[in-house]
Amino acid sequence: MLSGMAWNTDETKRRLKEAAVVEFAAHGLDGTTMERIARQAGINKERLYTYFGDKAQLFATVLADELNKVAAAVPLDNLYGPEAVAAYAAAVYDYHAEHPELTRLLLWEGLHHLGEVPDEASRTDYYRTKVAAFAEAQRANLISDEIPAADLAFLVLALAGWWYAVPQMARMMHADDAATPDTARQALMRAATKLATPKA
Amino acid sequence: MLSGMAWNTDETKRRLKEAAVVEFAAHGLDGTTMERIARQAGINKERLYTYFGDKAQLFATVLADELNKVAAAVPLDNLYGPEAVAAYAAAVYDYHAEHPELTRLLLWEGLHHLGEVPDEASRTDYYRTKVAAFAEAQRANLISDEIPAADLAFLVLALAGWWYAVPQMARMMHADDAATPDTARQALMRAATKLATPKA
DNA sequence: TCCAACTCCAACGATGGCGTTGGAAATTAC
DNA sequence: GTAATTTCCAACGCCATCGTTGGAGTTGGA
16 A cells, blocks of 8 residues: 555455455466465455455355355346246356356356355355246246256256356367357357247 | 386376376366375376376376267267257266266366367367267257257257256255256256257 | 554465485396 | 396475464554
C-alpha cells in the first residue's frame, strides 16, 4: 500500500480472493503457490494465512463463493417444458463460458476429495432444489419421466459441463469441421430438448 | 531385488508404470511424488528417470498406455440403431467403473494442458473413427441426425463420463434415494437411447 | 499527545520433492 | 577368469514453497 492511504481490509480480502480464483482454477490446489496468489494481488503472502487459514481452506472459501455466484446468476424457476430444460442447459453453458474458473474449480475439487466435501450439507440442499424442479415438471407431465429426476438433472448438467471438463477431447473430436462455441451450444440445446421430451 | 535373481527390466518397467497409474490418478501430476511411485513399486526412484524421463513424460506415457487399453477393450463396431448407441455408452461406463483411473487421468490432463496435448495426432485419429461411426449410422438413417455426429458422439461420452468427473455432484444430487451404480447405468442407457432416436 | 489495537510486510526456518551421481551387484562377451 | 556392459540403488545438492515471526506503519480514542 502507498503511504498515507487508509487501511481497507475488505478490499484486500477481495483482491486476494480474486487472485486465488484465477490461480486455483488454472493450476489446482497443488499447482498453486500462496506466494503467486499474493503477488498477483499485490498483497503480502501473510495476509492469506491470517484471513483465510491455510491453502486448503482458502480453496474451499473461494469455491464456495463461486458456487454462490452461479446459484444467483443461473436460476431455475419453472420447467414449463423441454424447451425450458434446453434453455437452462444453455444458461449453464453460457455461464461457464463466461466464467471458466468455476468448472475447473469443481473438477479440481472432485479429483481431490474422494469422500466428503467441504460445505456438503448446504450444497446438497442446493442441488436438491434443482432436482425438485425437474421432479415437479415430471409430475405435471411437462417433461419426460422416463429418466428419474435426479438422473435427468444430473445428465443435463453433464451435457453442459463436459465441454469444459475435457476440452482436449472436444477439440480433437471436432478436428477439421468448424467447431465454434456456438455450434456446440446448439447441439447441447437439441440434446437437452431430446432428453426432456416425452416419448411420443 | 534379492541377490541371485536375474535382472528383469521389463518387469521393473511394468511395476513402475502400474504404480504410476495409481498415484497419478489419485493425486494428479503435481500431487504425485516420484518417490512414492518408486516406493509403491518397490523400485528405486532413479529408475523412473532413466526409463521414462521426467515426471511429465512419465504421466504422458502412462496415459497413452491407458488410452490404448480402453481403445482395445471398448470397440465401436457398427451402430445399427439407438440401442447400439446406448450399449456403447454403457460399455464406456462399465469400463470406467472397472478402471476409474482412466477418467481421472484424462481430467487431470485436461486441467493441465490448456493448449495442445501430447500425442495429439494419433489421439485425434482415434476419436475421429468414433465420430465416423456415428456419421455413418446417421447417413443410413439408423440413428437421429438432428445433432451433428461429432457433437452426438461427444455428448454420449459426456453422459457416460460425468459420473466419474464430478462424483461429489453425483452423490449430492442423489442424496437420499438409492443411487446405485446400476440405476445410474440404466438412466445413462435411457438417455443415450433418447439422444440417438430419430424424431417421430 | 500518547497508547492500544489493527493492518501490513520482509525475512526466516523448516520441509519436501526433483533430478543426479558415484559406485555396487549382476550379467555377458571373450 | 577377467573385462566390459548393464541393471540397480543409497545418498546427495539444490531449489521451491509452506506457514510463521518480529517488528514497522496506521488508525482511533482518551
